[in-house]
Amino acid sequence: MTELGVVHRSIERTAPETVEELSGFGVATVHEAQGRTGLLRPYIRPVYPQARLCGTAVTVLLQPGDNWMFHVVAEQIRPGDVVVAGCTTESEDGFFGELLATSFRARGAVGLIIDGGCRDAAELAEMDFPVFSRAINAKGTVKATLGSVNVPVTVANALVHPGDVVVADADGVVVVPRTSAPDVAEAARRREENEVSKRARFQSGELGLDIYGMREKLTAAGLRYLD
Template structure:
């Protein structure tokens, strides 16, 4: 981040084809991550604020200052139906940036949820609202509104670069970011992976071992794996 990145709100960001977003929303985070070549994951400390939370949608990005949620209120104006708010911070902060009141505001805009590298609170209310939130921490400590950040600039959230309009997918397995221009291709790759896994799933049900399904025996032997019969040498 540079100093001239602060105090900026970019409006009318480009978003991917809604049909492509709907297609990728059918898949879990692990499948999407694998389909993209094992890239795009946020650090695993970002967790759902309550069980069952999941989300998918184009990113409205937010850069926050530590202990200051001013820019979340600014970002709410930029949210369109189906968008996901995703927020990073200029330095580590676990304060409770977000709670039920902001969720109510975002819900009125059609927001699909929040991912934040910071703390949230009012978790019982968020669960009752079924407003999906993924966060670094749950923390009752409140924040101030005093220092500018930015909205809809590239941000780093939990070690992942997120550009406005990228698609954010989150579930119990984690959070993954799909670049805006790759959403359709990733959905197709994820479907192929799912089809392939279903074939393997059926073979596993039939009792086939992974050792044979994946052709592991020969390379294991070449690597020096030995099987020893415990009965060898006994009378």
């Protein structure tokens, strides 16, 4: 069970060069490159369509309807971090808005992932501060109950450790563990290179049936063509 009321000030972040490399890939590519793991549930959606981010996770565990720990986690943000917020139980209240986004950005944050609600959607879009949330909800929160900062958190069924890499775009959100991030980045690069060659073949009119060698397997499975 996660201890409440603690702030871990020293965390090991993924190397900046690895984060930079992963930032060049989309969520779908990264997810496939690490064996189809690490994907958050699809109810976590961008607050505005152009939202996209890649950075190192600074985690926060919130209490339902209480955003006190967002003010605590702000002090722990370093340039390039993504704040990743879980909650001790389901809550769609508006934990986060334009003022906290202004605070987080001033500390160097590149965005927020939250298994909860946020508000000030128009303002967040205007300032281009990427937020991926469970809901958009005008309902406010209180500041009364302790959570924790920089502890492992479960966010939309994905386990996130401080220092992991988080990639998010219109397709969703994926978490890459710090220890495997260099290998995942290399696998993503190879996957992208492979897709470039396939894209050229598709553009020339070649069929996936032939590119992927599907015809024999389909025949063996019993597929029949009738004229």
